[in-house]
Amino acid sequence: MTEIKQRISERTKSEAKTAAVLKGAMKEFLQNGYAGTSMDKVAKSAGVSKATVYSHFGDKENLFNVVIQDLVKDEFQQFMGLEKPQSLEQDPKIVLSAMTTKMLANFQNNRSFQDFMRIIVGESGRFPELAKAYVNGVAKPTIEILTKYLKSHPALELADPEATVRVMMGTMVYFVMLQEMMHGKDIVPLEGDRVIKTLTDLITRNQD
Known part of the structure; x- marks a missing residue:
């Protein structure tokens, strides 16, 4: 004992x-x-x-990678539950709206995450492995899970689910970068709800 x-x-x-x-x-x-x-x-x-x-x-590179993974782990788990079988059967309009709402709220309110994104982008030229670690640890699994989810709903009639996911993620990331990190909300203000509704409507337009 x-x-x-x-x-x-x-x-x-x-x-x-x-x-x-x-x-x-x-x-x-x-x-x-x-x-x-x-x-x-x-x-x-x-x-x-x-x-x-x-x-x-x-080493420092591995330490940085672990810090990034630790930083986004909770946020990732909060809004990405689509690998669960029960989630794959839920209405896409409800799931996508709820998920993008959580994603946007987390990214907008998480100043540390925004600052780390600045570091990753700023240092990606000299230290490409940092950017690759972020892509492998965060972007790639998100793309895979969302693509799997959209493919499980053929009624959406999406010609290219993976490309659709990329468009959706790109829109969300650009919105946060422009509004929060580049102070765009003071110059070209736009409510996040409008972006979320537009994305959801575009993706699920053929559902009904």
Whole structure:
């Protein structure tokens, strides 16, 4: 029993250190960008040794990837439930409207996510693997799940479900970038509900 308790204690300590490193890394990346962040700075911000940072995450690139995945995991799980069988049977107009509403609200209200998107885009030329990690970890599974969902509803009569998903995602991303990240809401204001309704109506126009 003592050995089991010791293992549990060690695992708990390890998880606590991991959480501290991720929190410290997020702070440093947001303040200094990817290039301006070092493992030394992350260790200092997290209150752990540099050896601990390296032992848990290997290198800065992997640490950044984990931070990105940790940042979007909750948001992704909240509005992407389409891999569940019961979701695949629900009315597309209701599902797509609810999902895009949650997606837009999360992205608009999550300043940290917006800041990380700036870093990914800004550093993608010098560090293409960062952008690729985001695409593999976030964009690709979203595209696959939504494409599967649209294909499961032939009554929509979509000629190309995957391309439809790309158009939908591109519209949402551009809307957030223009309105929130580029301050477009002060110059060319537009309610998100109008974008969501237009997208949903276009995709489900043949449903009835």
